Amino acid sequence: MATVPNPEKARPYHMHNGNTLALLTLLLVVVAFGSLAIGSYPISLHDWWKLLTAPSAGGTPEIVLMQIRLPRLLACILVGGGLALAGASYQGLFNNPMVSPDILGASAGAGLGAAVGILLGFNFVAIQAVSFTGGLVAVLLAWALASGLCRRGDPVLMLVLVGILIGSMFTALISLTKYIADPYNKLPAITFWLLGSFASITPRDVWTAGIPISAGAIPLLLLRWRLNVLCMGEQEARTLGMNTRAMRFTVIVCATLITAASVSICGMVGWIGLVVPHLARMVVGPNHKILLPTAAIMGGCFLLLVDDVARTAGALEIPVGILTALIGAPFFLFLLMRERRQKS
Amino acid sequence: MNLTLEHVTGGYDSKTVVDDVSFTLHSGEVVCLLGANGCGKTTLFKLILCLLRPSHGCVRLCEENIANWSRSRLARSFGYVPQMHIPPFAFEVREIVLMARAAYLSPFASPGKEDRRIADEALDYLGILHLASARYTEISGGERQLVLIARALAQQAQWLILDEPAANLDLGNQIKVFRAIGELAKTGLGVLMTTHVPDHAFMYASRVVLMSEGRILTIDTPAKALTPRLLKKAYGVPVRVVEIGTQSGINSGIMIVVPNQK
Numbered sequence: 329m330a331t332v333p334n335p336e337k338a339r340p341y342h343m344h345n346g347n348t349l350a351l352l353t354l355l356l357v358v359v360a361f362g363s364l365a366i367g368s369y370p371i372s373l374h375d376w377w378k379l380l381t382a383p384s385a386g387g388t389p390e391i392v393l394m395q396i397r398l399p400r401l402l403a404c405i406l407v408g409g410g411l412a413l414a415g416a417s418y419q420g421l422f423n424n425p426m427v428s429p430d431i432l433g434a435s436a437g438a439g440l441g442a443a444v445g446i447l448l449g450f451n452f453v454a455i456q457a458v459s460f461t462g463g464l465v466a467v468l469l470a471w472a473l474a475s476g477l478c479r480r481g482d483p484v485l486m487l488v489l490v491g492i493l494i495g496s497m498f499t500a501l502i503s504l505t506k507y508i509a510d511p512y513n514k515l516p517a518i519t520f521w522l523l524g525s526f527a528s529i530t531p532r533d534v535w536t537a538g539i540p541i542s543a544g545a546i547p548l549l550l551l552r553w554r555l556n557v558l559c560m561g562e563q564e565a566r567t568l569g570m571n572t573r574a575m576r577f578t579v580i581v582c583a584t585l586i587t588a589a590s591v592s593i594c595g596m597v598g599w600i601g602l603v604v605p606h607l608a609r610m611v612v613g614p615n616h617k618i619l620l621p622t623a624a625i626m627g628g629c630f631l632l633l634v635d636d637v638a639r640t641a642g643a644l645e646i647p648v649g650i651l652t653a654l655i656g657a658p659f660f661l662f663l664l665m666r667e668r669r670q671k672s
Numbered sequence: 673m674n675l676t677l678e679h680v681t682g683g684y685d686s687k688t689v690v691d692d693v694s695f696t697l698h699s700g701e702v703v704c705l706l707g708a709n710g711c712g713k714t715t716l717f718k719l720i721l722c723l724l725r726p727s728h729g730c731v732r733l734c735e736e737n738i739a740n741w742s743r744s745r746l747a748r749s750f751g752y753v754p755q756m757h758i759p760p761f762a763f764e765v766r767e768i769v770l771m772a773r774a775a776y777l778s779p780f781a782s783p784g785k786e787d788r789r790i791a792d793e794a795l796d797y798l799g800i801l802h803l804a805s806a807r808y809t810e811i812s813g814g815e816r817q818l819v820l821i822a823r824a825l826a827q828q829a830q831w832l833i834l835d836e837p838a839a840n841l842d843l844g845n846q847i848k849v850f851r852a853i854g855e856l857a858k859t860g861l862g863v864l865m866t867t868h869v870p871d872h873a874f875m876y877a878s879r880v881v882l883m884s885e886g887r888i889l890t891i892d893t894p895a896k897a898l899t900p901r902l903l904k905k906a907y908g909v910p911v912r913v914v915e916i917g918t919q920s921g922i923n924s925g926i927m928i929v930v931p932n933q934k
Contacts, residue, residue, distance in 0.1 A: 551779060553783070
């Protein structure tokens with residue numbers, strides 16, 4: 329078989345190695361320290377020195393850093409990294425680059441949970457618990473309905489369709505909750521909560537969200553190479569030796585844990601799970617083995633930067649969900665245009 | 673190594689598409705499956721690959737019923753070459769071939785050095801090692817088909833099941849693909865493939881399975897199976913089977929199927 333080697337065809341993803349990952353991790357560390365330093369309360373070099381040499385000395389700088397900025401920073405990294413990881417996994421699982429982690433209704437379910445919690449006057453911990461449960465229930469409902477409906481044909485397509493239906497139903501229920509809520513205190517609370525914000529993050533939130541986010545992220549990272557095989561489609565993946573149903577179930581449960589936990593502590597922060605995986609794919613290519621960790625680190629970095637803007641740009645803090653949408657949508661358009669240019 | 677189908681019957685819901693199909697194939701053979709559109713070729717493949725459960729009968733590999741085999745054991749026995757399609761993500765060719773190793777790896781593992789060596793060997797065997805770092809979405813259709821065959825080889829299975837390997841290929845690529853398949857059969861692999869062109873069966877198959885409406889019309893050598901009478905029965909149109917003569921007037925032994933004019 330005399331095929332002439334064509335050097336133009338060999339266009340490998342150059343950043344295929346661990347260096348990219350190390351570089352991005354370094355970037356994340358730099359951004360993290362930068363985020364700790366900036367804010368409405370200025371921290372001088374002298375304060376930093378005091379904090380480093382005598383960490384438990386107390387004082388305002390310590391409270392600002394340890395009780396406010398550090399939890400907020402950790403929450404941003406957890407939520408941003410988690411959502412990007414869940415989004416990249418979903419795009420592989422559903423074999424579709426336009427999918428985001430809330431495609432099966434996780435966000436809408438968690439949003440409804442929180443709205444109902446606020447409406448019923450629950451305390452903060454209970455609101456978070458109800459919200460988390462709402463996200464899980466929405467996705468399990470989608471899974472059960474899709475499994476029941478889909479005796480033959482494409483189970484993935486059915487899942488997406490049912491997920492969209494569940495999502496819009498839960499969104500309607502959120503509207504209903506807002507409609508019947510007291511317009512003077514509860515309606516603003518629900519609305520503000522749904523916009524997404526890290527303003528009220530406490531050290532405890534980092535734990536309550538960190539545990540389910542890690543519980544979802546670790547299996548996804550362990551299984552990540554297998555997501556490549558799923559990208560070939562349901563039947564082909566099965567002929568390549570994959571138990572596709574078990575794999576699908578695991579990925580959905582893990583991604584839902586991450587999404588529901590994220591929404592339960594900071595509200596609906598959109599676009600990260602859709603945009604960041606694209607960005608990561610542009611840098612390291614579609615191989616999930618390297619794509620997933622890259623997306624996670626980039627997601628953490630991205631949300632941290634956006635949250636820095638949210639808390640420092642104006643006199644009043646801007647809800648971060650508004651900013652991610654404002655930045656995410658045009659950025660996504662830019663990515664699409666770039667992809668088109670590369671193809672032609 | 674024998675692949676045996678015993679009264680295999682199956683289809684979707686209550687509709688039977690494949691009806692009581694029995695035959696035995698031996699490794700080292702190239703067997704062509706022919707039949708009109710919708711006669712059940714693809715469904716038969718799905719039944720062999722356990723993507724569908726037979727409502728009746730069973731498939732045996734070396735006398736063992738494969739119905740309850742794990743997916744990874746099936747993948748180590750059957751290398752399947754689907755009709756090519758373009759995935760939404762621009763994987764490198766080597767990554768596509770490495771997917772074959774999923775059947776040999778534990779769920780949390782990813783391919784190692786040895787797996788990469790096997791993948792590169794398969795690419796080299798088909799003469800496309802130079803495409804290893806190319807993007808699967810950017811190579812030609814013929815090259816993609818060869819990549820999928822390389823992937824099936826990297827599964828290190830005893831059987832190759834190919835769904836219309838020549839569809840959408842130009843003449844040169846068709847010849848390349850069939851030659852590669854023929855050579856693989858010589859190394860002892862069993863090959864079962866569908867095709868729409870009886871000429872391909874004449875050229876490359878050791879036996880032909882001719883199907884019509886979910887049933888087997890005949891299983892025989894190409895010369896005996898592809899007669900005008902049986903082809904008319906399978907495809908519903910009158911055809912002639914002619915031998916190509918050479919300039920010196922000696923018969924070439926190459927048979928082709930042409931429409932029966934008038």
